[in-house]
Structures are given as C-alpha cells and as structure tokens.
Amino acid sequence: MASEIHLPEPICLVENSRRKGLVVQQEALQVLSEITQPVVVVAIAGLYRTGKSYLMNRLAGRRKGFSLGSGVQSHTKGVWMWCVPHPCKPGHTLVLLDTEGLGDVEKGDTKNDTWIFVLTVLLSSTLIYNSRGTIDQQAMEQLHYVMKLTEKVRLKATPGQREEEQEDPEEVAPFFPAFVWTVRDFTLQLEVDGEGISEDQYLEKALTLKAGSSSEIQRYNQPREYIHQFFRDRKCFVFDQPAPKRDLARLEELQVDEIDPEFQQQVEKFCSHIWEKSPPKTIPGGRIVTGSLLGKLAETYVETIRSGEVPCLESAVLALAQTVNVAAVKEAVKLYQDLMEKQVKLPTETVEELLDLHSQCQRETQELFQKRAFEEDICSFQADLTHQVEEIKEKFLRDNKQVSRDNCEAALRDLFQDLFRKFINGVYFVPGGYKLFERDQQALVKKYQEVPG
Incomplete structure (x- = not known):
C-alpha cells in the first residue's frame, strides 16, 4: 500500500x-x-x-x-x-x-x-x-x-x-x-x-x-x-x-x-x-x-x-530515469528470484519443465519492470535485467542438475543395499549365480527407473 x-x-x-x-x-x-x-x-x-x-x-x-x-x-x-x-x-x-x-x-x-x-x-x-x-x-x-x-x-x-x-x-x-x-x-x-x-x-x-x-x-x-x-x-x-x-x-x-x-x-x-x-x-x-x-x-x-x-527539463528526467530504472531492475530481479524459489521444486522431472516455469516468471518480471521503469534510456536497463535474470536461470539449471544427480545417487545406493547383501552372503557364488545376479540387477534398474524425479 x-x-x-x-x-x-x-x-x-x-x-x-x-x-x-x-x-x-x-x-x-x-x-x-x-x-x-x-x-x-x-x-x-x-x-x-x-x-x-x-x-x-x-x-x-x-x-x-x-x-x-x-x-x-x-x-x-x-x-x-x-x-x-x-x-x-x-x-x-x-x-x-x-x-x-x-x-x-x-x-x-x-x-x-x-x-x-x-x-x-x-x-x-x-x-x-x-x-x-x-x-x-x-x-x-x-x-x-x-x-x-x-x-x-x-x-x-x-x-x-x-x-x-x-x-x-x-x-x-x-x-x-x-x-x-x-x-x-x-x-x-x-x-x-x-x-x-x-x-x-x-x-x-x-x-x-x-x-x-x-x-x-x-x-x-x-x-x-x-x-x-x-x-x-x-x-x-x-x-x-x-x-x-x-x-x-x-x-x-x-x-x-x-x-x-x-x-x-x-x-x-x-x-x-x-x-x-x-x-x-x-x-x-x-x-x-x-x-x-x-x-x-x-x-x-x-x-x-x-x-x-x-x-534543463530533459536532463532532470534523465537523472530521474537513472535512479528509477536502477531501482526497477533491482525490484524486477528480486521478483524473478522470489517467483522461481516459490514455484520451482528441485529437481524437476525434465529440463523443459524448469524452462517453462522460467518463462512464466520472466513474463511477470518484465511486466513489473515496464510498469516501474522510465522510457528514457530504458534499453540499457532492459539489457541489464535480462542479463541478471539469465544468470539466475542458469544457476537454477545447475542446481537442478546437481540435486537430480544427488537424488539419483541416493536412490541407487538405497536400491543397491539388497543386491549388496546378497553379494556379501555369497548368494551369487553358486552354479547359476550369474543369471540370478543379472535378474536382480535388471530388477534394480527397473525399480530405479520407477523412482519419481
């Protein structure tokens, strides 16, 4: 208000x-x-x-x-x-x-x-x-x-x-x-x-x-x-x-x-x-x-x-535009960061899902910037906003990839526990044990692929 x-x-x-x-x-x-x-x-x-x-x-x-x-x-x-x-x-x-x-x-x-x-x-x-x-x-x-x-x-x-x-x-x-x-x-x-x-x-x-x-x-x-x-x-x-x-x-x-x-x-x-x-x-x-x-x-x-x-009226407006547009970029970047943190639950199922969320948040960010900013010298500030948003998006992509990798490795470790116990107990060191190992390994891969995310 x-x-x-x-x-x-x-x-x-x-x-x-x-x-x-x-x-x-x-x-x-x-x-x-x-x-x-x-x-x-x-x-x-x-x-x-x-x-x-x-x-x-x-x-x-x-x-x-x-x-x-x-x-x-x-x-x-x-x-x-x-x-x-x-x-x-x-x-x-x-x-x-x-x-x-x-x-x-x-x-x-x-x-x-x-x-x-x-x-x-x-x-x-x-x-x-x-x-x-x-x-x-x-x-x-x-x-x-x-x-x-x-x-x-x-x-x-x-x-x-x-x-x-x-x-x-x-x-x-x-x-x-x-x-x-x-x-x-x-x-x-x-x-x-x-x-x-x-x-x-x-x-x-x-x-x-x-x-x-x-x-x-x-x-x-x-x-x-x-x-x-x-x-x-x-x-x-x-x-x-x-x-x-x-x-x-x-x-x-x-x-x-x-x-x-x-x-x-x-x-x-x-x-x-x-x-x-x-x-x-x-x-x-x-x-x-x-x-x-x-x-x-x-x-x-x-x-x-x-x-x-x-x-000079023009000079005064340009000085105001500098102040206002810097603040508009800062406010718009914060909005983008807040929207992404609120809407993106890492990891996403696919990279496309993350990019779709990025596009939605970027649209709202641009609308706010256009509403707040002065038209004078707006292009340079628009470019700065785009650059900062792009850097945040890239960080989300990197974080998404890392969280996904971490989750995958954790799921594999969890699923491998049963196979590892059988291996330690010598279950596979018997005639026909290799076929048994292959079957359990395929079952592990299937379970892994069914894990959400």
Whole structure:
C-alpha cells in the first residue's frame, strides 16, 4: 500500500544561506523519499509581507504552520515544505511549498530570488503568485523580474547551445504549472463600464496587450507576454482585508467571528479550487511524480543552479530515469528470484519443465519492470535485467542438475543395499549365480527407473 505522510509542521526543503547559497535539506529529502503516492505540489511566490503563508496554512487545513511574519522582515527563508494527505484526492499527498518573499531589502543579497522562483515553477503543479492591492504595472514588473530567468529553462540539452538561443515557448509551456494570481486587500470594484466582471475576467483584462512598438509599450507588454506564453492555465482570486489593521499582526489567532465574513468566503472558494483543480505533478513524458521523485527533482535542479547552469527539463528526467530504472531492475530481479524459489521444486522431472516455469516468471518480471521503469534510456536497463535474470536461470539449471544427480545417487545406493547383501552372503557364488545376479540387477534398474524425479 502506498505510504501516507502527514507532517505535523512545515520543514525547510531548500535553505537560502548567504554563505552556502541554495542547499537542499536532507531531512526534507528523507520525508519525500517515504512518499510513494503521487504528489500534488502547490507553491506560492510573491513579494514579502503579502500574506502568502496564511493562504498556505489554510490549504493545509490549519490556522498555524508556516510563519506569517507580521513584522517588516520576511520570515520565510528559502523554500519550506508541508506534506499532508490530500483532502480531495484519496491516494495522493498534497505538498505545499512556501517561498521566500521577493524584494526583502533587509536580506541584502537578492540574487537567489529568481532561482527560488525558478525552483517553484519547476517543482510545482500549481503556482500561486500573491500580490497586494491591485494587478497593476508594478505587480507585473515584479513578476517579470523573476520570470526573466525562468524563460531560459530548457526542454532539451543541446550541446553548444548559447544562452541567447532560447527554447520555443510552445514546447516548454506544457511543462509549466497552472497559474493562480491572488490579490490580497483588493481595493477595486470588479466592474467595467458599470458591468460586473469575474475575477478571471479582471485578470485577463489586466493581461491585455497594448498596440504599438514604443519602448514604453514594450515594457508594458513584456511581462504580460511572458504570462500568456508560459502559463496557459490561469485563474484569479481577490480577497478583502481580513480584519482591521490593528488585528492583522495576530491574524492566525483571531476567532472566526473576528475575521471578515466576506474574506472567509473568499478563502474557502480559493481553497476549494486549489484542492479540486490542482493536478498531480508530472514531468516530460507524462510521468506522474511521487514524493520520492520530487525529492530527486529538487536535488537535480538545485545542483544545476549551484553549478551556474540553467535547469534543463530533459536532463532532470534523465537523472530521474537513472535512479528509477536502477531501482526497477533491482525490484524486477528480486521478483524473478522470489517467483522461481516459490514455484520451482528441485529437481524437476525434465529440463523443459524448469524452462517453462522460467518463462512464466520472466513474463511477470518484465511486466513489473515496464510498469516501474522510465522510457528514457530504458534499453540499457532492459539489457541489464535480462542479463541478471539469465544468470539466475542458469544457476537454477545447475542446481537442478546437481540435486537430480544427488537424488539419483541416493536412490541407487538405497536400491543397491539388497543386491549388496546378497553379494556379501555369497548368494551369487553358486552354479547359476550369474543369471540370478543379472535378474536382480535388471530388477534394480527397473525399480530405479520407477523412482519419481
């Protein structure tokens, strides 16, 4: 049965250290390695002190967990993770990723802001971008700032590819997450020309491109073009201020009747959408990601970033394939060994009987391997599996031959006892004794041939 993990509180997945840079935490990897269920990965990004952590706590079904940070500093450093059973998808784990706030002037070095954003895009199946007030040009430019590097994420590793030679967005976009823009403390009326509009219509109106080619219009259009190109599945939610300003610092401690009812309804609507609509995380090739694979992805991407390279989706999948296919071969070989030991009773009547059992077990072994393995570089692993199975089969054939020989010799020794006693007692040392010996010998051979096995 697939394992289910429910962390009592969030833990750090990727630490953002001034001295070491981005570092994947072994404790988080250990937790993920134990999750064999498919994962739905929901990440949130945005400016610091915009209430990201509150929404993530609500998605976890808790009032407390991720640090809210009511002061002027960002509390979340790096990427923090919370794994809980999915509230709407049995057999799935909901992995929530809360990221370090963008634009925190207190931390000084902001060079990892974009890399953390890249990580959230690559690891998540749904990305939430959180802003405050309205969707305006400033919010767009903040998003554009961190998307500049994200656009360089490559689908395939092309030898000698220059940095300016970007992938076609049409090819890369399908592997980007669903995009949800949340606007906190929304200050506008949802209407155009006196007519009410939906939150999604508000977002699409904000993403409308302007005609023209001036530098000002290009600056206006560029972040909107990025969103159109890379985030095909878009959704928007707006939220009223949850409580009077004096109470915002203790939002997680407020009782239900102290929180604005309209805000509560908005949060419930938001959570329901994320729970019901966020898909499981997949990678190129349509492979659904488990917790253990998510940990491997995080390691691969962070290692690439630390080396100064831009993450490549194909390289990440190949790295996963190496890990997964090695494990698939090991699991398949063990299955073959177990099936043979369970079904084969040595010695068999004939070699053909043993080979028939081998064929049955081999079929089940291949089915398991095909189910577990990645298609990438599968041939070499298939060859390794065939080689290991063949070695085990040959050992069974050798053991079968030896056990059969041992049984035959034991049967002969047992059957020869009576003839040997007659020989010792001189029964055959009389006239006509040789004929008597031949008769007893033929009878012994007949009995020997009637012994089973």
